[in-house]
Amino acid sequence: MRQFKINTVLMAILFMVNSVKAQKIDAPENTYDLGASINQMTLTVAGTLVVATNDGLVGIKPDTNQLLFNFTDYGKVKPEELNFVPMSPYVMVGQTGFANLSSKKAVIDHISGKVLFTTESKGWKNVFTCDVMMPQNKLVVSGFQKGGGKAENVTPKVGVYDLATGNLDYEFFLTKPGKVTMKYFAVTGTPMLLKDKLLIPTSQGIIAKSKTGETLWENKVKNVNWMTCNDSETDIYAFEATANGKNTRIYKLDGNGTEVWKEERKVKGNVTNFEILPQGLAVVSDVAGGSGALGAKAESKITMFSAATGDDLWEKAPKTKGYVQHFYVQDDGILFGIYSGGINKISFDGNTLFKKPLKTGENIMLMAETPQGLIYITSEDANIVDLKTGEQVWSKPLKYKRAVSVASTFDEKNNRYLIAADGKIMAIDANSGDVSDFAKCNFSEKEYPNIMEMRNAGVFLSSDQNMTLIDFDGDENYHAYYKSPGRSTFGKIVGGALAVASTAMTMAMSAKAGANRSAFGSINDLDSYNETGKQAKRAADMFAGIASASFDYLSTRFRATAATENAQFILTNLEGGAGLVKVDKDSGKIEKEIMLKDKKPEYEVDELGGYLFYKSDDKTIMSYNLKS
Structure with a gap:
């Protein structure tokens, strides 16, 4: 290994000088x-700070000195009463009254900053369900409404x-008002909004209504939790979790609500992934572990059903x-990775495509496609394997001590993969698979590198x-370390591109499994390595397809270059107390110092927009412009 260009003492002096010259805010x-x-x-994904308080919910846009909104209708808002609708401009507040007899949404x-809906302003009480539908940009509410007889x-x-x-848009009753019946109608799951109809799962069956409220059909498939359909909306699949939660029943209906299969299909556990394919229906269900010698194993089940029968x-x-931690559909079959370790691939007719299951370390952090094959990175090892056979491309896996995070990237200029673990960066030649030590990487406070670019x-x-910053020969240009003043309760850096990827995957279980899949696009496509920017573009394109000024804003925001792409923000001790430093990635020089004083400050940084939000006391938020 080459000697460092700048010794430790000289570096310490250099950064002291840099700190002095930094702009102090x-x-x-x-x-x-x-x-x-x-x-x-x-x-939020929009760069708005949403704050739950003892009086309500507050919205802050950092480029104005006025509150964006201050929603106090429901009084104190608890964190668990908030639902941020993924990849949208919406936050939902939900409060339930005594014994669930009344609810507020x-x-x-x-x-x-607009309050688009409240149960009180629209006359609703005892709300069963309240769901945002994407990409239709609609809200579907069910329950009892005041105002009639x-x-x-x-x-x-x-x-x-x-x-x-x-x-x-429109509304309708599930039964005729005043009709005497012993049947109790309650909405039991998430409705599904189609091109020309709305399907509502109820305790008495699924009801299809036109956009004028006319009943188109109804059936006896009761207590459905969620539904999905094919692109043409001719095949509808409904899912019902059994009362004990140990199994899921799957029903297939045609466009008129008639059951297609002679009887429903039952799978063990809860369905966590469902993909409609030309070859059949791919289903992943998770089974919780049972107790006793005969208890079920905690594992996922993968099944392929005939769509016809x-x-x-x-x-x-x-x-x-x-x-199953990773599940991807490819042209020749299904590729999957297991959290406890292991990758395999199976054809659509049930034959194993890999010569033998690939053994890996635990927690597969990454599975992605490269020109050489499938790269995987776990908390213990990494390798590239042939996507057709499962054979290793690298002669043997890259092994390292168990890591909380592993940073990696591809050095296109030198045609090599770089992976940081065990206090060093290892270089793997893309053609030969030869591994060599590229540079040392010993981070203070026993931190694991989590970003490499x-x-x-x-x-x-x-x-x-x-x-x-390490030059291309493996020599260290600089190493900046700033001691942590103490761990913050909420303090964290939300990286722009990282936020896109993480937020896109933050979905309800039904959405992950397949409900309203069109809102997100397929989540079962294997991404290419290092395509974070493409993920941001896909999100921007999705936003652009929804007619709304707020979605226009999101589309523009996700297409923009991160305001702070050339700097990193670090919480550390400054002269006078704790603060945030903005450090240039290329030079290691401190460009800005923002004094926060608290040893455990609560703050958020929006790297896309370039703003810092800081909770200065129990009732006050401050915003700082990080761009200039």
Whole structure:
């Protein structure tokens, strides 16, 4: 290994000088007095800070000195009462009354600040369900609504609202008001909005309604939790978890609501992934471990059903011996990775495509496609394997001590993969697979590197308190370390591109499994290695397809270059107390110092927009502009 170009003493002096020359920011750009104690701060995909307080919910846009909204209708808002609808401008507030006899729901656009819906303003009570539908940009509400006669007030009802305006599109009763019946109608799961109809799962069956509220059909498939369909909406699949939660029943319906299969299909556990394929229906279900010698193993089951008959197409299902962490559909079959270790691939007719299951370390952090094959990185090892056969491309896996995180990237200029683990960066030649030690990487406070990226001058690597730049020969240009003043409760850096990837995958279980899949695109496509930017573009394109000023804003934001792409923000001790430093990635020089004083400050950094939000006291938020 080459000697460092700058010794430790010289570096310490250099960074002291840099710190002195850095721009010091003592005063915030804007200060917001919320007037109530802060319970939680959340930075949204739009760059708006949403704050739950003892008085309600507050929205802050950092480029103005006025609150974006201050929703106090429901009083104190607890963190668990908030639902941020993934990849959208909406936050939903939900509060339930005593014994679940009454409930309150509100939907707020955290970009425009508009309160689009509240159960009170629209006359709703005892709400069964309240679901945002994407990409239709609608809100579907079910329950009882006040305002009619005595019979109407106690008859279950469904309303559909346009979230672009907050106005009612249409509404209808599930049964005729005043009709005497012993049947109890309750909405049991998430409705499904199709091109020309709305399907509502109820305790008495699924009901299909037109956009004028006319009943198109109804059936006896009761207590369905969620539904999905093929692109043409001719094949509808409904899922019902059994009362004990140990199994899931799957029903297939045609476009008229008639059951296609002679009887429903039952799978063990809860369905966590469902893919409609030309070859059949791929189903992944998770089985919780049982107690006793005969208890079920905690593992995932993978099944392929015939779409026509519901018959199991595989004589022998692939063994998982753990929970499926990765699941990808490819041209020749299904590729999957197990959390406890192991990767395998099976053809659509049930034959194993890999010569033998690939053994890997635990926690597969990454599976991605490269020109050489499938790269996988776990907490213990890494390798590239042939996607057709499962054979190793590298002569043997790259092994390292168990790591909480592993940073990696591809050095296109030198045609090599770089992986940081065990206090060093290892280089793997893309053609030969030969492994060599590229550089040392010993981060203080026993931190694991979690970011690696290519810069013009070399390889940038960082963690919470450390950052370094290594030139292409393996020599260290600089290593900056800033001691942590103490761990913050909420303090964290939300990287722009990283936030895109993580937020896109933060979905409800039904959405992950397949419900409303069109809102997100397929989540079962294997990504190419290092294509974070493509993920951001896909998100921007999705936003652009929804007619709304707020979605236009999101599309523009996700297409923009991160305002702070050339700097990293680190919380450390400054002269006078704790603060945040903005450090240039290429030079290692401190460009800005923002004094926060608290040893455990609560803050959020929006790297896409270039703003810092800081909770200066129990009722006050300050914003700082990090761009200039």
